[in-house]
Amino acid sequence: MIGFTKLFISAAAAASAVAAAPIVKRDAPVSAYKVVVDGLSSAVQAGPGSNYLGFRTLSWYDIAACQGYCNTESSGSCQSINIFRETYTEGSSGVTYKCSLWGEHKSASDATNYGQQDQGNGGLTQISWSQIQNRGSTYSNTPLKGAILASDAGHYLGKKDIGPAYDPAACAQACDSTDGCKYANLWQGWSQAGGNDRPTCALFGDGANVSGTDTNYGQGDLYVTNSRLLTKQ
Numbered sequence: 001m002i003g004f005t006k007l008f009i010s011a012a013a014a015a016s017a018v019a020a021a022p023i024v025k026r027d028a029p030v031s032a033y034k035v036v037v038d039g040l041s042s043a044v045q046a047g048p049g050s051n052y053l054g055f056r057t058l059s060w061y062d063i064a065a066c067q068g069y070c071n072t073e074s075s076g077s078c079q080s081i082n083i084f085r086e087t088y089t090e091g092s093s094g095v096t097y098k099c100s101l102w103g104e105h106k107s108a109s110d111a112t113n114y115g116q117q118d119q120g121n122g123g124l125t126q127i128s129w130s131q132i133q134n135r136g137s138t139y140s141n142t143p144l145k146g147a148i149l150a151s152d153a154g155h156y157l158g159k160k161d162i163g164p165a166y167d168p169a170a171c172a173q174a175c176d177s178t179d180g181c182k183y184a185n186l187w188q189g190w191s192q193a194g195g196n197d198r199p200t201c202a203l204f205g206d207g208a209n210v211s212g213t214d215t216n217y218g219q220g221d222l223y224v225t226n227s228r229l230l231t232k233q
């Protein structure tokens with residue numbers, strides 16, 4: 001058990017190291033995703049009328065990759081994702097991480113697939129760590145020179161803490177869940193002494209002047225890096 005816990009922590013640490021780098025292609029639009037439910041031991045059930053778009057196998061519990069598959073489904077057809085872990089009661093010691101895609105929003109009551117499929121060797125599949133995320137608005141994503149100066153832009157709605165990872169989708173989600181938000185400015189402070197700071201996700205409402213106001217390049221030895229403008233489409 002202790003061994004497993006250690007392994008899990010180091011996998012999570014590895015995951016956050018990956019997530020610390022920008023996870024979207026430069027200038028690729030980002031989608032806001034909202035966690036609907038987490039920690040279920042059942043997966044969303046496919047069937048007639050369920051708007052099932054197929055599944056992908058992930059190499060780990062890689063939520064960003066699953067969101068990426070949903071983002072690139074044809075013409076925005078994907079509206080919901082379900083990420084889960086499949087294990088086996090017999091035989092294979094392998095663990096499979098799956099990402100299923102759906103053409104409509106899903107909720108916990110859609111998660112009626114409890115696994116239990118016959119593995120063909122007397123064992124059954126088991127589902128755990130099942131999480132559903134629904135997709136919100138799409139945001140265009142353009143690089144800026146510096147951070148937007150709130151005093152110049154106006155319609156400033158404040159900053160949202162999106163955690164330690166530079167994650168445009170999380171910043172888009174913060175805008176999506178804030179009334180009147182139209183623009184999000186995601187950037188990261190960097191200093192020689194401290195390296196990367198926590199990213200800043202600053203929100204602005206409709207009517208903010210986001211053109212030519214990206215003139216905050218930092219102060220002292222703190223530099224503004226990776227500044228981007230996310231605009232709700």
Ligand SMILES: *[C@@H]1O[C@H](CO)[C@@H](O)[C@H](O)[C@H]1NC(C)=O
Nearest residue numbers: 152153209210211212213214
């Ligand atoms: C937006 O801000 C820039 C930079 O301060 C300024 O040059 C421009 O005139 C402003 N645009 C509007 C519409 O206020």
